[in-house]
Amino acid sequence: MPHNTASRSNPLRDPRDRRLNRIAGPSSLVLFGVTGDLARKKLLPAIYDLANRGLLPPSFALVGFGRRDWDDADFSAQVEESVRQYARTPFNETVWEQFAEGIRFVQGEFDDDEAYLRLKETMEELDAVRGTKGNHAFYLSIPPNSFEVVCQQLSTSGLAEAPTAAEGDKPWRRVVIEKPFGHDLASARELNRIVESVFPADSVFRIDHYLGKETVQNILALRFANQLFEPLWNSNYVDHVQITMAEDIGIGGRAGYYDGVGAARDVIQNHLLQLLALTAMEEPISFNATDLRAEKEKVLAAVKLPKDLSRHSARGQYTGGWQGGESVTGFLDEEGFNPHSQTETFAALRLDINTRRWATVPFYLRAGKRLGRRVTEIAVVFKRAPNLLFRDHGDDDFGQNAVVIRVQPDEGATIRFGSKVPGTQMEVRDVTMDFGYGHSFTESSPEAYERLILDVLLGEPPLFPRHEEVELSWKILDPFEEYWAGLDEQPEPYTPGSWGPASADELLARDGRTWRRP
Template sequence: MASTPRPNPLRDPQDRRLPRIAGPSSLVLFGVTGDLSRKKVMPAIYDLANRGLLPPGFSLVGFARRDWEDQDFAQIVYDAVKANARTPFREEVWRQLSEGFRFVSGNFDDDEAFDTLRRTMHELEEVRGTGGNTAFYLAIPPSFFGVVVDQLKEHGLAEQAADADGVQPWRRVVVEKPFGHDLESARELNAVLDGVFPPESVFRIDHYLGKETVQNILAMRFANNMFEPIWNANYVDHVQITMAEDIGIGGRAGYYDGIGAARDVIQNHLLQLMALVAMEEPTSFDAESLRLEKQKVLSSVVLPSRLDITTARGQYSPGWQGGEKVIGFLEEEGIRRTSRTETFAAITLHVDTRRWAGVPFYLRTGKRLGRRVTEVAVVFKRAPHLPFNATSTEELTQNALVIRVQPDEGLTMRFGSKVPGTAMEIRDVNMDFAYGGSFTEASAEAYERLILDVLLGDPPLFPRHEEVELSWKILDPILEHWARKGKPEAYPSGTWGPESADKMLAREGRTWRRP
């Protein structure tokens, strides 16, 4: 008997050909003056409306200390949309969306402001038909999470009684990374959130998990029989996961100094990517099944015994980037001249399972590197027998499958092929798949997908507190080791990091890919 096909969680269950559309709802945005709100959240909301994925009565409430009226807030959103929206500006879409804009002025500890917020939400329920369904987006530093969440609870905003028909509006909270700065602080933060909102109503945003290419890791692995049989230690030599940036810290000195590359990127983005690459096939693609398999991977991670030779960290020094002379990290405005914060981090991890026994996972991230790129490279072992002489395969390297997350999203396969001619000469060639060249539909920006998932209550791409705490358990010993070592190693801007990172792989006869 034929099995019933599994539902696709990315589509409306009533018609899988149609995209999912959010129901009646509103979003309260704390931190409306920050870069995140202006460059990502506000444009994503407009793009969702422009694509017809928000209900007509959707409403956006801004909360900040500014002495603004509703129209002032609307102008801020307008400027953000004009500068950063992905889809074309349409006056009729903007007019309908902006009718639902409201602004509440006040500090996070201002009781009167939260009373005003409660009245505003009630007004939107009556006038705009939001149904009382509300997502609270905390685009603010983690140090303020506790204050805001407590205020939401104190003023009855975290939950609401059912109406006359027995329908209870939903209330959800969205938090941005970093989820703490170590295991202890992550547990404290999780306790604050879970003390007010149930776990299924807490959405921890990792925007990398909203990218099409990241989701395609699952599709590539489990929808194609050509990959899964060789996705194990019998064939894979090692895995490299890289997130490189060619820019410095810019205006983020206040946030970045004391945080560093490992906390900023490895603890969340790269460990999540590793979990997706290494996980076993889930029973389905619902949130709980995906989360369970990722947690198994993270709980199976083993650190090498010699952290001094299996990790590396560095700070960018003055150098050349894109043909221009650039300053070093310690010369950046707002950075302490004695700062020990790393701008480059590389670590070696092992996943202690039968599938991955003996396969090292190399994770690296850094600023002011050779170019901007995020990729996952699965590097395969050499063929057990090569019936060619050394000169025939002089330039031949190992087969590799490279998943490009950004930019130029896609996938590259590297393999050996005969060079045309009479001699048996083998050379590396690439077979390339690019999203832009294969699909006419442009990929949605990650924040579009994630905000829509929040409004739909669909959490497959959001890590729960168990994953966050497991990630800190992996990273904490490395951070403690680095804290005892002193200053990070300097590397010139525009290069690919400190020498210690190259030595880290060279000791095992390997080299980093040059994307």
Template sequence: MTAGLGSDHGRNPLRDPRDRRLPRIAGPCSMVLFGVTGDLSRKKIMPAIYDLANRGLLPPGFSLVGFARRDWEDQDFAVIVEQAVRDHARTEFRQEVWDQLSEGFRFVSGEFDDGAAFAELRTTLSDLDQERGTGGNHAFYLAIPPGMFGSVVGQLKEYGLVDGGDAWRRVVVEKPFGRDLESARELNQVLADVFPESAVFRIDHYLGKETVQNILALRFANTIFEPIWNSHYVDHVQITMAEDIGIGGRAGYYDGIGAARDVIQNHLLQLLALVAMEEPSSFGSKFLRQEKQKVLSSVQLSRPLNRTTARGQYTSGWAGGEKVPGFLEEEGISADSVTETYAAITLQVDNRRWAGVPFYLRAGKRLGRRVTEVAVVFKRAPHVPFTEESTEDLTQNAVVIRVQPDEGMTVRFGSKVPGTAMEIRDVSMDFAYGGTFTEHSPEAYERLILDVLLGDPPLFPRHEEVELSWEILDPVLEYWAGQGRPEGYPAGTWGPASADTMLQRTDRLWRRP
């Protein structure tokens, strides 16, 4: 087996699942990174590439080509990447790994509509094929706004960079995949005009998280959960993504997008699909996608929307012991902005397994704490032979999957309190990744970038999933557009009062993580 960059220290969390001893090492290839000056490249993509090299999962000749308007030489680009790696990489900095990796760095200066720059890019990649043995295999990572996709992929096609003959060419795109169903279809068509669907990798970094994939293991590798994973036993499901931070420096992106488009349309609906899907024939990409699409096709909005949805906008308050400004006071935000920073919706999955079970999805900024979780809340026992006093501290059983930050799972159930009286109280069994496994969970971008280079697509949504998600969300966005300003909620709280009312109407409550 040919060794990659770096070496596999200890047990490798990205090893080949077919043989626990073998890591999944990418073959000869390069990556072209458009948008090298952005936060995503600096904080996620570049560090992930180094971490993959440090784990020994990249081929010796792997090359990284940066493309931007900057007037840089190759060595200037290398300085930028090194600083990003030192600031944000998860593995130790090892000079020998860095020296080998950085030998493959190249930089092309130009605008996205600059034909001469793409001609230079073609020459650069051809030289890398000869000098570094990249074999004509190239991934084009578009870490740029979606409005620029068309220009870049059009230039790639015009300058002969799409067809690699026997070699592969792939394109990687980041969310947002449009801002509604119509724009998503247009964006998908832009990509389809140049690349076959099998060569398009849409990144949803949540799908690369270890705990998200553990949903599949939890359900289908254990007989104790799957038999009760249905409407006979489940009362409702809550899927939450709460952030304790505000918009930071993202005003230009966030204003006009909002919490529903930014998080619910992609991350949370993908989590819903994994929680609600039927067992696939295998974990191959074809079968996983089939089952996810079936679920998303069955999802219906609960109505009326004035009772089953809620939206809010954070006002000034306290977070982490500090006074923080409201959304309308953030730099770059218009004083009359109606962008929501909190969104909650109620969905039904219209199939036999989930008939009558509401799925509550919520996402927000400046909430009480940072947490992403899936809570499957079960029905109460049909007959409880205890007095009301003995069970007054008992709530409903629940399985809670923590996606971040404390990755793991909690099972909540009732137990007798020690003593002579029959008193029942909630207790929890807790599983934490960090306390159970010696391997460190790989960062989501490590896994996803490696999957791109390997051509392994199970964790990447296809255009059908993207469009189905917009079909679900569009009616909510259209309804909210006619409702004026979102309801305010103080920073550091858990959202607007209308969100609590939304659940209270059905005698339910949001979890307080």
């Protein structure tokens, strides 16, 4: 008799999940691209962690679709190996046994008609035996050039359309799409046309895993639940905003994907512009998806590009050298790369937001690989106080307060302010007041994919950008990409372990500012 993980006491379950009724109903998740690194390291462990926390019902099923010559037992063994190696929560034999009973595998190519008929039979079997009740989500963890054929096959086979219910709630079908959502505005619109020709707009979930991170969601709480910040969150007090996503690793095994994409398309178009929107948006009237998305879209629509892109953008490529006591390979020397590639591994740009709140406040975005350390943060830097009393009693850079939201790692927030140095002299120095999730809360933050997969199964879309958001983001980035492409030159080299090329420092120096060194 299988154990009911949804009803039995589960010590891993957060009691708030029960209070908020955030437990998925009967359903299955069909995963395309099950052999990829994303599925193995993130998706499969996240699904198991949801089960382990009691947030998936005993009727939940997981279906893998791929070309490997596996049966259900083979796929189950692969899932278990992934879970044991990468799951966030401890492995629980009882939970695993109940979870494994719902694991199935369908072998086939993306364009194989017979494979989709087998998939349909499998889903019908799960409806009857497992009790999934016709509720199925299709997760496309596959290259974007395969979206069209998979969507068409799901439509042709009848899998995309939920059957009519005789009584009770109508069954649902949903599709989950991993980034990138196109490589420019035109391709994003074409991708949207393909997907929404098969699935209704409210059944399409575009995953940006950054939006599932606790610290990203905490931006809303920090701003709108505290009187301390919101009155100062405007051009009267804010000097500028820096949004940074730095990695201390190279491209690794992503040569096939990264060449021709680059840092700007890879993370600025999605992750960093989403962080910009959350930082700059007005307070929504509710957490309803329509209200939240509307405020983010207003910000993106109000973004104003610099007139001279050459003075307000920078890009670079990391060279070979030493980083952290280790000899590392330069970008152009990575295996599988064109030695004359003009793809950037570092990108920085300035944007302005043409609203009353943010007029005159520049937003500086930067992203890169092989930088000084791994960090993603939002730094809201305030204007200097007049310091008439303390102008002769502090450092040159004293007095520029900041609120820094650390997205990863060491999730939390820091406030920088001036304080008197102990002693007989009146000397003022900047100090920090720090909040860390790990120190303030006993429960650990769930992985972003746990939150997002659960929201897909629940049909809750606030954390998923709709196609209007995606298109607005491409409208912002496309002019920079077109400008860089027209240069027909290599991006500026920078040494590994540094904070990017000299042109990035010059970008801020022209405005009388400097980058933070996290």
